[in-house]
Amino acid sequence: MHYWLLKSEPFVFSWDNLVENEVESWEGVRNYQARNYLRSMRWGDQFFFYHSNEGLCIVGTGEIVEEAFDDPSCTDHPGRWSTVNVKPLMKFKTPISLSDIKAMPELKDMVLVNNTRLSVQPVTEFEWNYILKLGTF
């Protein structure tokens, strides 16, 4: 099992939208590095849901329920971009903000801190457990 972090601007697609929809195709990723991470996701992998631009916090967790397939929102380059299906798992009791994360030396190597623009990123098992503990406290 691997862990991930998916970013979304809440005014475009929020945690509440994910809960409403139950299953969502994570479409629209147009960055090769992010796409490659999408393609390496496996059924049952889990991810943090992060609100970017507004909120700036991890608000919950979700799970990959369908491995990568062609992104239907890309019409001009068939086969170039991929998407996965995800579902919500658990809402954090305490959202973990970016400033919280930056304040913790244990989390200084997170991609979220060091590559702010990457919208799909891996999370280590240590980082996963650490943040999960804080978020569900």
Place this chain on the structure above:
DNA sequence: GCCAACGTTGGC
């Protein structure tokens, strides 16, 4: 609203 970081495009 600004700007840094990063990615992409296109001329050479």
Place this chain on the structure above:
DNA sequence: GCCAACGTTGGC
């Protein structure tokens, strides 16, 4: 294949 110009993301 390099690099300048441009566009986008996202934190502040």
